[in-house]
Amino acid sequence: MSFAVCPRPRNAAATRAAILDSASRRFTAESYEQVGMRDIARDVGVDPALISRYFGSKEELFRAVIDDCGNGRELMEGDRSTFGERVAHDLVYGPRKENKLAWLLIMLRSASSPKAAEVVQQASSEGFYQPFTEWMGGEDAVVRVRIAAGLMMGVAVGRDLSGGLNMTPEECERMKARIATLLQDLVDG
Secondary structure, eight states, X not given: OOOOOOOOOSOHHHHHHHHHHHHHHHHHHSOTTTOOHHXXXXXXXXXXXHXXXXXXXXXXXXXXXXXXXXXXXXXXXXXXXXXXXXXXXXXXXXXXXXXXXXXXXXXXXXXXXXXXXXXXXXXXXXXXXXXXXXXXXXXXXXXXXXXXXXXXXXXXXXHHHTTSOOOOHHHHHHHHHHHHHHHHHHHHO
């Protein structure tokens, strides 16, 4: 039995968003190689050529999905002197961030693809590591950024994947204080 796909009404922004949403769901659930442009087009009810018109290649669509997950630039907003405290508070008490988990799943599912891995590395570098390194500045900024990123990602992913920190309020406060000190020491150089 086949089903007729109803054509989407003409609205470029809505169609582009629907394509991006479908691609995000597929890249989160399947590897880069398993995701097909025709499948995404079918999900959205558009011709595959329209996806190419909006995004170019599958690689460019993949990059748009990664960019849509966020890039961490919000970390650099605010006073440098309160960086450790702000980020530590978010890591311990902040809400679960679905877009960060989607980013992780996309990275894990696509790690075996050389093309996808290259896109992920480029997006990470351009959208997070380079700006964070420039913002941090000073001696060994690259090293300090990698340590800070590892600490932040590790705590956030561990918290979100395990369903929370499962600690007493006092333990949460002590954890926040330790993370704040570590991160601020890295920022201050």
